[in-house]
Amino acid sequence: MLHAFFFSSAAQSPADHALWVEGRYYTYEEVRARAQGVSAALTPFAGGANRNCILFAHRSACAYAGLLGVLAAGMAYVPIHPRFPAARNAAIVARSGARVMLVDHVCAPQLAALMPLLPPDLRIVMLDAQAWDSPGGDPQHAPTPSAPFVHDPPPWPALVAQDDLAYLIFTSGTSGPPKGVMIPHGSAVAYVSAHMQRYPCEPGGRFSQFADLTFDFSVHDVHVCWATGGCLYVPALQDPLYLAGFIREHQITHWASVPSVLALLQQFRKLAPGAFPSVKMTLMGGEALPKTLAQAWSQAAPNTRIVNGYGPTETTVIVLTFELTPAFLADASRPAVPLGQPYPGIEVVVADKYLVPVPAGARGELLVGGLQLASGYLSDNPLDDTRFFARAYPGRSYRRWYRTGDAVSASPDGLLYHGRIDTQVKIRGNRIELQEIEQVVQAASGSAQCAVLAWPLDEAGKPVGLVAFVLAPAAEAQGARGARTARIRHACKQSLPVYARPDRIVCLDDFPVNVNGKIDRALLLARYERLAGGKEGGNERRRNDALAL
Structure with missing residues (x-):
């Protein structure tokens, strides 16, 4: 167990x-x-x-x-x-x-x-x-x-028993309400065992424990550490100035975090060459890892192995890894960091929208099967259960699969990530279903239409904020719009964690739609970027809560 x-x-x-x-x-x-x-x-x-x-x-x-x-x-x-x-x-x-x-x-x-x-x-x-x-x-x-x-x-x-639950972590639901991901002991043990098999660790390791217990990355920190007889070091703060001293003071040997943490250290100029010689193993996960950031970390921690990990909560922490060797980091012809290869006991399929395998090298949705799959969801929404399905695939031994919603393609280095195929995003490593936020915004606004988009993006193309758009009559007075946005902000504060609250609320006269009558989110975002001045500038406009596009 x-x-x-x-x-x-x-x-x-x-x-x-x-x-x-x-x-x-x-x-x-x-x-x-x-x-x-x-x-x-x-x-x-x-x-x-x-x-x-x-x-x-x-x-x-x-x-x-x-x-x-x-x-x-x-x-x-x-x-x-x-x-x-x-x-x-x-x-x-x-x-x-x-x-x-x-x-x-x-x-x-x-x-x-x-x-x-x-x-x-x-x-x-x-x-x-x-x-x-x-x-x-x-x-x-x-x-x-x-x-x-x-x-x-x-x-x-x-x-x-192995089928009994070890933990239950709540994430955003497919159509709004949070759902509980049920992880049994067998799946959790399979993950810890697979990781130790791929990346053996000598006793006496000093492991960081950065992830909160509500984030399943913490399962790695805690149980891999104790499985190897190591000591778990828990930083009191997440401030980059504190973390830099924390790593040095405690001579941390195993560091695991989302890449955004390293980005903060870099932003505050804490990744000087040779700054962290004690670190022997680095595991990144939860969001895409920019290669330039990995290069900076490899210089700051010259004795470390750097591993990029991928795995939804439903597949128990991590199911794919890719090690960024010195040769890979120096190869300018390989700019993207791959997701890599499956752990022992894990099988993958890249499929089209009909769940049929795509030709080799083609882009499709990643399906995961194997020992680490969750039991399912604690959810009242039948749509959530469709993420798990049973099917036999040629050359695969497992019959139960999880639809990740991630678009990938095969490469010589393993699977490459191409983003989400739905509206799920990650903000600073936190997984967010935009539908959940839209449900709160729409209920509070009383509007017939609303949309929440991830914006702006950082230099690596990762979203760092959220913008909520709501439909408001063109003739609505400015005071009424202000009251509308105040209700939305209050509702978001009451119902959503900080990282899932929109940074801006924009009132629209109408929404752009596609040929199917659905909101054209790409066009909506393009219009907003033009109005707000793109990624640079537009500071005066950003001070306003309500805009008309």
Whole structure:
């Protein structure tokens, strides 16, 4: 099972450092004992059909012990983020059907706003930081209902099957509402095992833990580290000035993040040649990796291997990798960084819109099959389930496939990425379904039509912001338009995480349409770019919330 990686390392080297967070080290034995205490507290909730447990904990020692304790209790963790709106977190709690929620001291201040929105029968267990040094917690600081920790050993280990869920991560849904991606233990274990097979690691590695627990990249950070007996280092901040010092201070050997993090380090001139000699392994994922950025990082971390990873949440972290060797980085004839080759236990097909394989080298949608596929979605929307389908393909052994929605083509270096075939985008590594944002915008605006587009783009062609367009009568007074945009902004703030909120709201007299009567998004964006002055200039116009195209 997924947590067995940690407990195996804890049994072999209990005195080794397993975690550095909040300014101190914790040994494998300390984390193991604390995880066992969490597991004991969860024992009353581990029975029944629904074994989901909300994990409302952020970058604390309790968060990681809580995660392990949930798994050891035979339950699945469902992470929520303190920076997400309370309404969104409450919706996730409700959809998960969880009966219990773990809360650490970092997220405890958020409970006042969240509690009125939670199901009345939800049990809350406080992950008190003081319990590292003394038994129990401080029940006076726990909201009602509350449950102190108990430290009597539970049945150990809990009976868990490979098909049982390890975690449930909510992403944007195909037609709007967030959906839960259900990852069983078997899929998660297959990923960790495949990664270690392709990129073996010696014990004693110092792994960064940059991704939040609501981002499945964190599964790599946490479990690959502990599977190899390494120590997990959790930065307190995401500020580039802090991160540069963090890597050097702790002599990080394994760095994993979205490329945007390296771009920030580069922007603040922290990628000087030889700046990070300790880094031996770099894994990039979550968004496209510009080759120029990889070249700059290779100079700053001259001893590192650089691997570009690709994998939707539905395929458990990463299913394709490509290593950027010195020869590749120096070859100007290969400007694009490929997605690469599948992991062991993974098969791929490039197909047309009818799910028929395309000719070799032709562009099509990437289909993924194999051991790492999710069980499916926790979703009320039948369209979400169409992403998974069953079919036999010549030369492929698997019969269950996931439609990624990504356009790719084959090359000698592996698969090349050509963007999305639908309206899903990534903003700074966060996956966003534009339909979800459009649903919020349309409901708040009362408009008959609306569209949300990714704009502007950075030098690598990656979107860095969002613009919402809404239909408004040409005769509508300026004050009325201002009130309309204010309602939209308020609704987005209440329902969407920060990265999914439109930067601008534009009121239109009409929308350009194509021959099928659908909104012509390409033409709409072209018109807006002209009005706003393209990627450069147009600062005065950008200060306005409402424009007419």
